[in-house]
Amino acid sequence: MARESEFLALDDRALRAVTGPNSRHVALIEDAFKVLVEAPGGGVSINGSARDRGPARRVIEALAKRAEKGAEVTEADVRAIMGTIRGGGVSADPMALPVGKRGAIVPKTNAQARYLEILARCELSFGVGPAGTGKTFLAAAYGASLLRRGQVDRLVITRPAVEAGEKLGFLPGDLNEKVDPYLAPIWEALNDILGPEDVQRRRDKGEIEAAPIAFMRGRTLSHAFIIVDEAQNTSRLQMKMVLTRLGEGARMVVTGDPSQVDLLNPRDSGLAHALRILRDVKGVGVQEFEAQDVVRHAMVERIVRAYDADAAHGRPRPDLEERPAR
Missing domain, CATH: 3.40.50.300 (P-loop containing nucleotide triphosphate hydrolases)
Structure with a gap:
């Protein structure tokens, strides 16, 4: 199956949320969906087959939405969103509670x-x-x-x-x-x-x-x-x-x-x-x-x-x- 690349533009906050500390979030996404995720600047590129890029892109978009709401994005968030999408579900655009001392609190699942x-x-x-x-x-x-x-x-x-x-x-x-x-x-x-x-x-x-x-x-x-x-x-x-x-x-x-x-x-x-x-x-x-x-x-x-x-x-x-x- 042909491997192609697509680019998602992200602001700095969303990009940090997607990549994670020491690129840990990216590593989890790559391992789960068998894609290569790179951050050349201004966003991320997803390299892989169309079948694999689709769910990886949905995970990245969901993480970016969490960051846009002011929520802290952790490894647990990445795993939860990946679990939802790998199970055939759709990651919802949930309400945020602006009370967390480390940022807004947003549902993980x-x-x-x-x-x-x-x-x-x-x-x-x-x-x-x-x-x-x-x-x-x-x-x-x-x-x-x-x-x-x-x-x-x-x-x-x-x-x-x-x-x-x-x-x-x-x-x-x-x-x-x-x-x-x-x-x-x-x-x-x-x-x-x-x-x-x-x-x-x-x-x-x-x-x-x-x-x-x-x-x-x-x-x-x-x-x-x-x-x-x-x-x-x-x-x-x-x-x-x-x-x-x-x-x-x-x-x-x-x-x-x-x-x-x-x-x-x-x-x-x-x-x-x-x-x-x-x-x-x-x-x-x-x-x-x-x-x-x-x-x-x-x-x-x-x-x-x-x-x-x-x-x-x-x-x-x-x-x-x-x-x-x-």
Whole structure:
């Protein structure tokens, strides 16, 4: 098959995003699509067969769009976009959240793009799927963007402290010190999005609040964005209780992985039950992530696929007892 060349004009920012540190991004594209990518100045040239150049060009164009939105482009972005395009999908032109301290936050996969659209459209959103798909990070980013724009008065984060059980009161320190270890993923995400100083300032002012699920009882959360994290470890009663905390001007997102239930009775998981009965309720949106949506590390995707394959061989999956049909 004849090998030809085509040239894509790029500005300096897009060109840096496409080539990557030490041309690492280019190397990944070349290896995936069997093309030669060069940067002679003012853009890149793609050398290869027409069949190979097409997907390579779409990857480069998607990376350039991310750069144009002000987003940082990482190796994980390159791998995610390549996975979408090699799988026959189309890399969407997603919305950007201008809150990241290292630049705008832009979804890495089409599933993440749909997730952000659901967060923007629905009063109650669910983001469910395996670890590393960005469901918690994007929820925190979206909530932070609403807080910065003044569209909500506060960001409320809650999570079941399953490991602590009834012993939470015996842990040292005040409520924040007791709960913080269980909310480490959220704090890491917010520190990355807003910066540690801004996060601490907003916590001191009460604009960002964290509490275990048990402390939500009896409250009405108005004009707030609420994140219910690790929701697979809520009981059915806890899930009903926290979902009914929604007050005027509030929005909520529930995140979790139905395959990682830590409850003594996995069939009592409130997440699978809520998905089953609320999926078609007006104002509710659900985004299910799969192994191919993992953006944390290439190895994480392989781990998730291995566990999924093991489950497919007939080994028991109690977490799926209540999982809704696809």
